[in-house]
Amino acid sequence: MSPQTANTYAHPENDLTPEVNYLNATKGLKSWLLTLDHKRIGVMYLVTILTFFMVGGLLALGIRAELFTPEGDLFTAATYNKMFTLHGAIMVFLVLVPAIPASIGNFVLPLMLGQKDVAFPKLNLASFWIYIFGAAFLVFTLIQGGVDTGWTFYTPYSSDHASGSVVLTLTGAFILGFSSILTGLNFIVTIHKMRAPGQTWRKMPLMLWALYATSVIQVLATPVIAITLFLLIFERILEIGIFDPSMGGDPVLFQHFFWFYSHPVVYVMVLPAFGVISETVSVHSRKHIFGYMAIAGSSVSIAAVGFLIWGHHMFLSGQSELQGAIFSFLTFGVAIPTAIKNFSWIATLWKGSIRWNTVMFYTLGFIWIFLIGGLTGLFLATMATDVHLHDTYFVVAHFHYVMMGGTLFALITAIHHWWPKMTGRMFNETVGKLTFWLAFIGYNLTFFPQFVAGTQGMPRRYHQYVPEFEVWMQASTIGSFIFGAALFIMLGYLIHSLFKGVKAPHNPWGAVSLEWETATPPIEHNFHGLPVCTKGPYDFDEIEEGA
C-alpha cells in the first residue's frame, strides 16, 4: 500500500512490528476472558456483537422470506410476531447500541488519547460481563420460544395480553442498560482526565468528540429505560396499574417513558457512525476535515437536542395536539446539525486526493444511504404527512436506512479502516470493493421499495398483507438475500485475511492521529513512553502549505 510516511513525532521503538503484541502477549482463554486490556475487551465485544448481528440478520431473512407472498404461509402469525420482536430487540439492545462505542470505541479511544488504558479498566471488563449476562437473558428467551410484544413493549399488550417470557426479556434489557451506562461513564472520564500532553479538545480526532457525545447520552438516557422496564416488570407481575388503563393508568404515559430513552438511543447508535465517517473521509481523501468545530459542535448539539424530541414517535398515539406541535417543531432542530455534518463531509472531498479503496467506497456509500435516511425523516417530522406515514413501511424503511445504513455501514467502514491496526493483517482490496457493490445494491434493493409500500399505506408488523403491495415486498425480499450474501462474503474475506492476509505495514493509510503511531498490532501497553501530541489529527503531509 502506501510507503511509510514520515511522522514528525514517531517514536523509533514503535516502528518495529514487535513479536510480542497485545494478541500474543498472554495466551489461554482465561487471559482473554479476564483481561483488563481495552483492546482485547474491544475485540471480544466486536466478536460478540457480530455474532448477535448474524442471529438478528437470520431472523430478518426469515421475516423477509415470509413477506415474499401476501398470504402468511411460511410461519404462523404468533411465530412471525415473535420473530420480528426478537429481531428488533436483538438488533437494538445487543447490536446497534454497543456496536461502535463498545467494540471500535474501546479499542481506539485510549490509543487516540495516547494512553495506556481507559480510566477504569476493571469497570470496563465489568461492563463487558454485564453485557454478556444481559444478553444471556435474551438468548434464553430466544431458545425458550421468544416473546411477541414488539421491541417497544407497548402496554397494555405487553403487561396483560402478551405471551412468552416477557419478564425475562425485560430483565435482560434492564441489565444491558447498565453495561451501556458504565461504558459511557468510563469514556467521559477518560476523555476529560486522560489526554496526551498537548492534546487540547480542538486537537482530538472527531471520533472522540462523537464518542464523548454518545457517552453523555448513554449516561443520561439509559437510567430512564431502566426505571421504565423496572415498572413494566412490576406492571406484569404485581399489576401495579400505572400504565394499564383497566386499572386506571395511562398507556400513553408508558410511551413517554419509553421514547424518552429510545429516541436519544438512536443518537447513541448513529453519533459514533458520524465519528467514524469524519475520520475515514478525511484520512482517505488526504485532506483536513472541513469545519472541524462545526462537526464537533454538531455532535454535542445533536446529543443535547436529541432529548427534546421523543414525542414525534407519538403524534397519533393520543398525545395532545399542542404537545405534538412542540415536538414536531423541535425535531427539525436536530435535522440542522445532521445536515451540517453531511455538508462538511462532502466539502472535505473537495480538492482532496480521494483513494478508491474499500474504506472510501463504504464511506461514500454511507453518505448516499444516510442522505436518503435523513431526508426521509423530514416526512415523519412534519405532522400532516406523519398522519399518513406513521407505523407504515415508510417508517421501517426510514429507520433501517438511518440505523442499518448508518450505523452498520459505518461499523463496516470502521472495521476495514482499523483492521490493519487490530489484526496486523491487510484484507484483499479487490474482493472488498466487489463485496461493497454487492452489499450496496442489495441494501438499496431491500429498503427503497419499502418506502413505496409505505406511502401507499402498507402497515408495519404485518404477517400477511393485501396483494397491492406484493411487487414491492418481493423486490425487498430479493434485495435482503443479496445483502445477506454480501455480508457473508465479507465475513469470509476478513477471516481469510486473518490467516493469509498480507502483513500490515505500520501505518497503511498514512493517518496522523495518535493511534497510528503505535506498533501494528499495538503492544500490550500501547506506547513505550507517553506520546506528545504536537499537531492536529488531520494535518497530513500531502496538504500543501498555502492559504
Place this chain on the structure above:
Amino acid sequence: MIPSLLLPLLGLGEAAAGQGKTFWMPPQASTLAPDVDKVFYFIYWVDIAFFVLMMGAVIFFAFKYKQKKEGEKTSSNKGSHSLELVWAVVPLILSVVMFVTGFRVYVESVIPPADSYDVRVVAQKWSWAFEYPSEGIEASELVVPADTNVRLTMSSKDVLHSFFVPDFRVKKDVVPGRYTVVWFNAPEPGEHHIFCTEYCGDGHSVMLNTVKVLPQDEYDAWLASQQAVAEAEGDLTGVALGESLFTKKACVGCHSIDGTKLVGPPMNGLSGRTEELADGTTIVADDDYIRESILAPTTKVVAGYAPSMPPFEGQLSETEINALIDYIKSLD
C-alpha cells in the same frame, strides 16, 4: 418496465388514472387527501433537490479528485464560516416552512367540523365494530354517506389499536379507557381499505375492514335495511337470534360451522363432543362448557388452539347467551 417505473418515481406522473393516484400516494378519496399530498410532494421535491445536489457533488468530486499517485498535494482548506452559515440557515428556513405547512394541514385534519355525522367505533382484539347512535344500529362494517363530514369516536376494549384508511390519509390510535376522534369527508362513492396499524397481537394483520361510501339515497336505503334487521332481531328469539348474533358478534370470523379449523375450533357437532384440552384433560362439551367458553374463554382451551378469544363477559344479555347456546347446539 424501467422507464415507466422511473417517470412516476419522480412523481411526474401526477395525473395518473384513479382520482389523484400517483406513484407514491394512494388515490385521494377524501377532502383532506389533496392537502396532505401537496405537503408530501413539497417535501419530496426539496429532498430530491438536496439529494441530487449533494450526491452529485460526491460523485463529481470522487471522479475529479481521484488519487492519481500517492502523496500528491491536496488543498489546505480547513473550512469556511460563510459556507457553513449558508448551509445552516437554508435548511433552517426550509424546516420552518415544512413545519408550518405541515402543522396547518394537521390542524385541519384533527378538528372535526361541528355538524359532523357521528359514528362510534369499538376496536377489540382483531375486529372492528361500528355503532350508528342516531339510528341505534350496530354493524360490522363502516358505511357512510358520500360528501358528508363523518366523525368517528373510537375506543378499544382491550389493547392499543389504530384506525387507518390510506385513501383518506387518516389515522389515529384507538386507546382503551379513552375516546380518540378522527373525521373525514369522502366526496365520491367507493370502497376503501381499513387497516389496524398499532401492533395488537396475533390477529393484527387480519384486523381489516372496508369503508363503503354510498350516495345519499343508497345510504338511506342501507340504513332502512339495517333498521329492519334490527327490529326483526328485536322479536327474534331462540336459534334465529343465536344465528344472527353468531355473525354480528364476529364469532363466524374464528369458528366455522362446517368443520374447518380456523383460529378457534369448529362449532358443528360441538355439543356432546369430548374435547381434549390444552392441559391434557378431556371434557364433554355441555351447556356449561359452552357458556363458560363464551364468557371466560381462556379457562378451558382446546388443545392445538391459541388462547386468543376475547371474553364476552358483560357484553351479552342472558337471553343472548342462551340463544347462542341453542344455536350452537342446533349445528350438527
Place this chain on the structure above:
Amino acid sequence: MSGHEHEHMPLKTYFIIYGALLVLTVVTVGVSVIGLPSTLSIVVAMAVATVKAVLVGTWFMHLKYDRKFNVFVFLASFWFMAIFFIFTMTDLSSRGDILAVTGNFEQRMDEAIASEKFDEEAGDMTPEELGASLYANKGCVGCHSLDGSKMVGPSFKGLYGREEVMADGSKLTADDAYIKESILEPQAKIVEGYAPVMQDLGVTEDEIVAITAYIKTLK
C-alpha cells in the same frame, strides 16, 4: 476532594449545616400540619426540600470545593429531568383541548339523552306546570318558600323583577339571566343575609326555562 491541598471544613460547619437541615424539616412538617391550599403546599414543600438538597450538596457532598465540571454535571441532570416532567405534563394536561373545542362524544351524548328524557317528562304540561313539578321534586321547596317567608334561601314570591341587595352591597334586579346564573352557579351572587350553601343541582337548560316561567307566575 480534589486539588492538591485538602480544604478541611471546620467541625463547626458540619453541625451548623446539620442544625439547619433539622430546622428546615421541622418547618416543612409544621407547614403541612397547618395545612395550606394544595397547590401552595406543594410549592412550599418543594422549595424547602430544594434548600435542604442544596445544603447537603454544597457542604456534605463537598461541591463547594469540587471541580466546576462535577457541579455542572449534577445540575445538568436536573435540566434533563425537568424536560421529561414538563413535556409529559403538558401532554397530560392539554390532552382533551381539541375535543373540548368541538365537544367530545360523551358530552354530546349526555345532552342528547337528557333532552330526550326531558321531552317525555314535559310531554303535555305547559312550562309553568312543569316548573311547579320541578320546584317540588328538584328540591327547591326545601329552601325557597312561596309565601314570602325567609327560609334558608330567599322566597320565590314576587322574586321576578324585584330589586335584590347582594352580600357585597351591590344591587341588581332579578331577571332571567340572574335566575339562570343562580341555578347553574349558586355561589356567584348571594343575596344579603343568606348563607352561600346552595349546590349545583345539575339542572339542564330546558328545566331552567320551565322554572323561570313558574317563578314569573308567583306574584
Place this chain on the structure above:
Amino acid sequence: MNANEGGAAANADRNPYLAHHFLDKFQQDDAVKMGMWLFLVQELLFFGGLFMAYISMRFLYPETFLQEALAHLDWRLGAINTVALLTSSLTMALAVRAAQQGKQKQLVPLLGVTAVLALAFMGIKYFEYSHKIHDGLMPGIYYAGEAVGAVEAVHHAPQIFFSVYFMMTGVHGLHVLIGVGLIGYLMWRATKGEMNENNYSFVDNVGLYWHLVDLIWIFLFPLLYLVK
C-alpha cells in the same frame, strides 16, 4: 530527559494505591471523583422516572393522593425517618473527614453509627409496610382496602396511589440497604487500616452515594407524607 523517562523513573517509589495507567494520584482522584458524580447523575435520573410516575398519577387522581395520604400515611414516622437519615448523613460526612485526616480511631465508630441509623430507618419502613399489608393497602390488583365502588373507581384509584408509594419507597429502601452493605464493607476495610489519608477516595464515594440516598428521601418525604 523528556516526559517519558521522567514517568518511568518515578515508578520506583510509586504510591501503592496508584493504578498503572494514571500519571499521578491527583489525576486518579479527579478521575474517580468524576466517575462517581456521573454515577450519581445516573441514579438521579433513575429516581427521576419514579418522580415522573408520581407527578403524572397525582395529576390524573388528585383527590385520591390527598385522601389516601391523609388516611394511611403517618407523617410522624416519616419525620422520624427523615431525622434518622439526616443524622446518618452528618455522621457519614464526619467519617469521610476522619478518613481524610487519617483519624482511624474515629472512622469506624462514625461509620457504625451511620449504619445503625440506616437500619433504624429500614426498621420503621418495615413497620409501616407490615401495617399497610395488614390493612390490605397493597398495590395494583392486590388492593383490598375498603370497597371501592365502580363509579368511584373511575375517579378514585387508591391502588394507583399505593403502587406509586410502594414503588418509590421500595426502590429507595433497596438503595438504603445497598448503602448499609457498602458501609459494612468499608468498616471491614477500615479496621485493617486501609482507609487512610492517601487512599480515602473509596470512603469519599460511599459518602457521596449515601448523601444522594438522603437527598432523594428529602424529596420523597414531603411529596408522599406531607403534601395535603
